[in-house]
Amino acid sequence: MATVELLFSALPEHVRTARLVAAAVARRAGVDEAVLDEVRLAVGEACSRAVGLHNSQGISTPVRVVLTEDEKKxxxxxxxxxxxxxAVAAAVTAAARAASSAAASGGAVPAPPMEESEDDMGLAVISGLVDDVEVTADESGGLIRMSWPTTPTAPQP
Structure with a gap:
């Protein structure tokens, strides 16, 4: 199992770098070429969400991105x-599960009500892009886990 960890200051301009790194590592891990745009978009949404949360709450710690290459994913x-x-953490987790379930069943991803935040809209976008997604949040922060299947590649010389 190979792992890459990326820490970056909560600045919007660093989101592009996170997207590029994620796509490069995904390609090397054997993620299908046709899915790489989804990887980029999902990582961009997740990182933008994290940056926005850090900035709105005055948090100075870095955003963390962990990329893990496993045998099959x-x-x-x-x-x-x-x-x-x-209460907010439970609502975020429930909304993400509902969106993920709708996307997995081939149904439409429900749009959040108008009073919902951009944060929830970002989660709906991620759930629409990624079949295997898990969102958790609590008093110490939030975590979005996403995964894609890989196909074995020949060893690089």
Missing amino acids: FSIEVADDAPRPA
Whole structure:
């Protein structure tokens, strides 16, 4: 199992770098070429969400992105340090599960109600792009886990 960890200051201009790194590592891990745009978009949404949460709450710690190449899948975790009260964390997790379930069943991803934040819209976009996604949040921050299947590649010389 190979792992790459990326830490970056919560600045919007660093999101592009995170997208590029994720796509490069995904390609090397054996993620299908046709899916790489989805990887880039999903990582961009997750990182933009984390940057926004850090900035809105005045958090100075870096955003963390962990890219893991496993035997049969490629996983990305995007973590933020923005605390969520228990009720908000439960709502975020439930909304992400509902969107993921709708996307997995081939149904439409439900749009969040108008009073919902851009944060929830970003989660809906991610759930529409990634079949295997898990979102958790608590008092210590949030985590978005995404994964894609890989196909074995011949060893590089």
